[in-house]
Amino acid sequence: CNKKASESSLRNNEDVRGKKAAIAAALQQNIDDDDTNLEESEIDQVVGDDGLILSPYPKSRLKKWRPAPFVKPQGNSPGEMGKAVNIPIEQEKLMLDKFQENQFNLLASDMISLNRSLTDVRFEKCKDKSYPTLLPTTSVVIVFHNEAWTTLIRTIWSTINRSPRPLLREIILVDDASEKEHLGKKLEDYIKSLPVPTRLFRTENRSGLIRARLLGAKHVKGDVITFLDAHCECTEGWLEPLLARIVEDRSTVVCPIIDVISDTTFEYIQASDMTWGGFNWKLNFRWYRVPEREMSRRGGDRTAPLRTPTMAGGLFAIDREYFYKIGSYDEGMDIWGGENLEMSFRVWQCGGRLEIVPCSHVGHVFRDKSPYTFPGGVQNVVLHNAARVAEVWMDEWGEFYYAMNPGALNVPVGDVSERRALRERLKCKTFRWYLENIYPESQMPLDYYYLGEIRNAETSNCLDTLGGKAGQPLGMGYCHGMGGNQVFAYTKRKQIMSDDNCLDAAHPRGPIKLIRCHGMRGNQEWTYDSKTRTIKHTNTGMCLDKPESADVWKPVLRACDRSRGQQWLMQVDFKW
Ligand code: LR7
Ligand code: MN
Known part of the structure; x- marks a missing residue:
């Protein structure tokens, strides 16, 4: 399937690279030796499969160098040797x-x-x-x-x-x-x-x-x-x-x-x-x-x-x-x-x-805020730029971006046809290839069954991160259908993810928390049964249930009993 194909393409790529590196190394030696008898054309013309002249550079363009002289400290002037400058209190x-x-x-x-x-x-x-x-x-x-x-x-x-x-x-x-x-x-x-x-x-x-x-x-x-x-x-x-x-x-x-x-x-x-x-x-x-x-x-x-x-x-x-x-x-x-x-x-x-x-x-x-204006509004500019990235390079994983930033759907991305043509022209690989080969640790799951809200059948409320960071408990809220904090992915590794956090339960009675995904199953493994609609926590064998009472807004684990409070709606597509 898909995965195999991209594995072999990686191997091919490594082979080509190996060859290129060998040529480069051989020529590099000539350069290091500073062999002035070498005809410039000999090293000028190494052309890769892609038509780009490979390293080394034409020798005439390379320069002999020596390290720059050390910058000596200037006495006890403020900040020398990278030290902190403290402002006297009267100038605060x-x-x-x-x-x-x-x-x-x-x-x-x-x-x-x-x-x-x-x-x-x-x-x-x-x-x-x-x-x-x-x-x-x-x-x-x-x-x-x-x-x-x-x-x-x-x-x-x-x-x-x-x-x-x-x-x-x-x-x-x-x-x-x-x-x-x-x-x-x-x-x-x-x-x-x-x-x-x-x-x-x-x-x-x-x-x-x-x-x-x-x-x-x-x-x-x-x-x-x-x-x-x-x-x-x-x-x-x-x-x-x-x-x-x-x-x-x-x-x-x-x-x-x-x-x-x-x-x-x-x-x-x-x-x-x-x-x-x-x-x-x-x-x-x-x-x-x-x-x-x-x-x-x-x-x-x-x-x-x-x-x-x-x-x-x-x-x-x-x-x-x-x-x-x-x-x-x-x-x-x-x-x-x-x-x-x-x-x-x-x-x-x-x-x-x-x-x-x-x-x-x-x-x-590094600073906490931008000091300058964003003509057009910060949100619009940032969402617009990122949408272009998603549209051109990320294939179906662009969905995660829109799910997380539903506001981006209202911001025009502009014309991306030239960038797509570039991708075509350069015969670039897929985002799946990138995730599999370059970034398998990514927060974007390689394979997932579902991306969207997770709604409780009894209360009709939705799981909600409430914008919580790693370590915070998972919450619930009225389903707003706006994505963001109510978007979760159910992955092939049986995680329920929100951005880089996963639903994690350490104790049968304890809270369900958002914890940085570790990809090692353990406390982060959940099985969704699309018939009974239950979400079962593997380690404890308990089922995800609606909150204790209407005013708590924290889902819990309980012994599985097939009640409506333990039914969760996800349109999973078990395509694998
Ligand atoms: O309209 C503008 N015109 C500019 O010329 C806005 C900014 N700029 C200049 C600005 O003066 C600065 O020299 O662009 C440079 C980057 O802007 P910063 O320093 O205000 O932003 P930043 O440090 O947060 O920028 C980081 O992310 C940017 C995303 O577009 C760019 O990639 C920046 O180059 C990048 N900076 C770094 O990677 C340094 C390490 C920060 C991190 C992580
Ligand atoms: Mn900067």
């Missing part, structure tokens, strides 16, 4: 006022040197790694809308200071219709004095980060495009391991580990190397723990590149030609959101790969 009011504008502590940022020093957060083993002596150059593209001066300029300086100079071709800034004085003439003058060519482009009207990045990418001269948000700090050795992955295989899209720059103190805080990117039914990007499966594929080496199902979106490097070949971005997406999952699915489904390179660390100021 000022601090809070300034916080509003950017949703981070601007007062602290303004106190920190634009060249501040950071600790070397890498694993020891990373420091000893050697990378090809010749690497492609990159242009760093930074888009921004109303970014604060010091965070933007510190992003630029940390890039300059910590990149091997020959590898940093240029910096490209894209101002997305900012209204701030300091981003006008002042910025134009400032960048003229930088030691690395820096160009500034401006969108005519507010375009959103996706179209702003497309504008920046258009002007890139380097062989690799590296995107950064406008409030980042690059650390020692961040660039080489990224470029080294791309020079091996130009269809690899690479991300650094994204460390945290505190929005309140600007402290540089190392992030875990044990998380990767996933997503939930709402199509929000989420970090999850790297599963054992991926750890063992890497032979337990925590410095080895990690294959991640999705990326956060802001910080990554991609071969310039590959960026276009794989479909750059969806121009139909506005302002913010969705493009990260779109690119993740696209890269995997269309034959590329997506990695987090743990030897590369870049800090990012």
